[in-house]
Amino acid sequence: MLRAELAGVFRRRRTLGLLAGLAGLPVIAGLALYFSGSSHGHGPVFLDQVTHNGVFLALVGLVVSGQLFLPLAVSVVAGDSIAGEAAVGTLRYILTRPVRRRRLLVSKLVAIVAFAVVAALVVAASGLVTGAVLFPLGRVTTLSGFTIGLPQGVARIAAAAAVVGLSMAGLAAVGLFVSTLTEAPMGAMAATAAVFIVSLVMEGIPQLSILEPYLMTTHWMAFTDLFRVPISWTGIERDLGTQAVWGLLAGLAAWARFGTSDVTS
Amino acid sequence: MVAEPQVTPLAIETRALTKRFGRRTAVDGVDLAVPTGTVFGFLGPNGSGKTTTIRMLLGLASPTSGTAKVLGGDMPAMSQEVLPEVGAVVEGPAFYPWLSGRDNLVRMDSLAGSAPGRRSRRQRVDEALDRVGLAPAANRRYRRYSLGMKQRLALAGALVRPARLLVLDEPTNGLDPQGMREVRALVADIAAEGTTVFLSTHLLAEVELVCSHAAVMSAGRVVAQGALSDLRSRGRRVAQLGTPDPGSAAAVLGQLPGCGEVVATGPDEVRFELGRLEPEAAVAALVRADVAVRSFVPQATSLEEAFVALTGEGFEVS
Structure with missing residues (x-):
């Protein structure tokens, strides 16, 4: 079931298109830096380091995509998960195979998170390759000023990509829940995207700071802590903890909604 | 199971x-x-x-x-x-x-x-x-x-x-x-x-x-x-009767219990609803009353007639 679900997601042309689009981000950023020469100290964290060390392009890719493009792609896949099956009509055939509804939800959720992790890895890999082609490579200077060897740096980039992917778990579950509410996949995708955008906006409003620790987007950048010596785990733990709570609540909501509802599509 | x-x-x-x-x-x-x-x-x-x-x-x-x-x-x-x-x-x-x-x-x-x-x-x-x-x-x-x-x-x-x-x-x-x-x-x-x-x-x-x-x-x-x-x-059961004397035939059939409407379908032909009546009983009654019977054909109802009678509506034929 899970294998079939994963194959269903990754064999689809749309998924490959999303991955290709995400892979393009570091390439564009890399080319821009290559031709402009420097970032003059503006832009996201790590950006000013790229021209000295191409490895950092992978991190720039993760920073840039992690806040917007990756969650957008996750919104597309998650919003489509159940609503898309309902719209095509395959949902009724899946359930009469039979597939338990709970099992279907869990497989869908795992497949969405797997997509997020793969997408983040693709961004990082694309950044590494582009960085290696356009810029020199070398020891990685961490945020705390120490340097680490190149292999160690690459390993940490892979870990960072995994963390970025897992950070999408909360959003994935919310998208899954939204997707059980409708037979219109586009609506579910848009609503899911709206959820993380609202969350990002709320993060920026000082009056709502009391809510900040609980927002699914607050700790999305925690992966940068992997580039400290020693690695600071608190942010990442908080991030994954927040995702687990959101994932659980939204997952339960999806189950409450979908577990017994009539399938009329 | x-x-x-x-x-x-x-x-x-x-x-x-x-x-x-x-x-x-x-x-x-x-x-x-x-x-x-x-x-x-x-x-x-x-x-x-x-x-x-x-x-x-x-x-x-x-x-x-x-x-x-x-x-x-x-x-x-x-x-x-x-x-x-x-x-x-x-x-x-x-x-x-x-x-x-x-x-x-x-x-x-x-x-x-x-x-x-x-x-x-x-x-x-x-x-x-x-x-x-x-x-x-x-x-x-x-x-x-x-x-x-x-x-x-x-x-x-x-x-x-x-x-x-x-x-x-x-x-x-x-x-x-x-x-x-x-x-x-x-x-x-x-x-x-x-x-x-x-x-x-x-x-x-x-x-x-x-x-x-x-x-x-x-x-x-x-x-x-x-x-x-x-x-x-279970549908309407109908019979076709050939007789030179449709008037008396209708009179006889009309008195039988369970028999429905009698309609003249030609100069010496009537069609009537058998209802709950058995075909042989109808023929026997006609003969006893000296009504000449030339032909008697009980008609098998098609499913369509049966279902139209049951549902009171037709079916689309597409």
Whole structure:
């Protein structure tokens, strides 16, 4: 079931298109830096380091995509998960195979998170390759000023990509829940995207700071802590903890909604 | 799913099955009894509640009240035990447009963990495709299929696994006459292997051609069900009488209990409703009253007449 679900997601042309689009981000950023020469100290964290060390392009890719493009792609896949099956009509055939509804939800959720992790890895890999082609490579200077060897740096980039992917778990579950509410996949995708955008906006409003620790987007950048010596785990733990709570609540909501509802599509 | 020890175990049995959507009652106290091994026609005009009933039989929707047993198991509670032995086409074909016909069937089959022998999957899929005549188009994307091919693929999907019960909702929709004939032959084949077939349709001719039993839905209720021969006899029974003396014939017949209206259909011919009257009793009464009888032809009612009488409405012929 899970294998079939994963194959269903990754064999689809749309998924490959999303991955290709995400892979393009570091390439564009890399080319821009290559031709402009420097970032003059503006832009996201790590950006000013790229021209000295191409490895950092992978991190720039993760920073840039992690806040917007990756969650957008996750919104597309998650919003489509159940609503898309309902719209095509395959949902009724899946359930009469039979597939338990709970099992279907869990497989869908795992497949969405797997997509997020793969997408983040693709961004990082694309950044590494582009960085290696356009810029020199070398020891990685961490945020705390120490340097680490190149292999160690690459390993940490892979870990960072995994963390970025897992950070999408909360959003994935919310998208899954939204997707059980409708037979219109586009609506579910848009609503899911709206959820993380609202969350990002709320993060920026000082009056709502009391809510900040609980927002699914607050700790999305925690992966940068992997580039400290020693690695600071608190942010990442908080991030994954927040995702687990959101994932659980939204997952339960999806189950409450979908577990017994009539399938009329 | 052990069948209850009865003389004819029922493949489907519903009691007072009811489904309401808000204030509208789509299915209203339906009692179905589908004997095992029959080809059971589930007949009714579009919108009479057939598909909603089927959705409840397959556990896709929960009844508002009443119960549904399929292969001896309560639905939807026992879906996971019952459905592996049921093949279904519900409300038309539905597949992923971006996959080929074969890949669609393989994917569907691999979703259910309980599939019999994963290794046999390819073979079972190919056999099913072959059976519905889709083998040559198996590798084409579903998007490129014609409506008839889509319908066949849905049928193939129901045949990928051996089933004790096949639920087919309007399986000939979108097929040309040749395709319809093939599907009917296929249904007959499947039934001959001992599979119970529950076939919903709005086409009366289809029921006459392939079914041994039928239930008639009208406005959410079952208005008649049973063996086709029984159903036929429940319609209006009419006889044609040839006589040189239609006037006295009408007078005699009019006095018989249970006999209906007498209509002159020619100078020496009348047609009348037999009602509950046996044909031989009518002839005897006419002869006793010295009415000359030249010919007497009781007319077998067609199913159509029977069903129009039962539902009070016609069926679309499309």
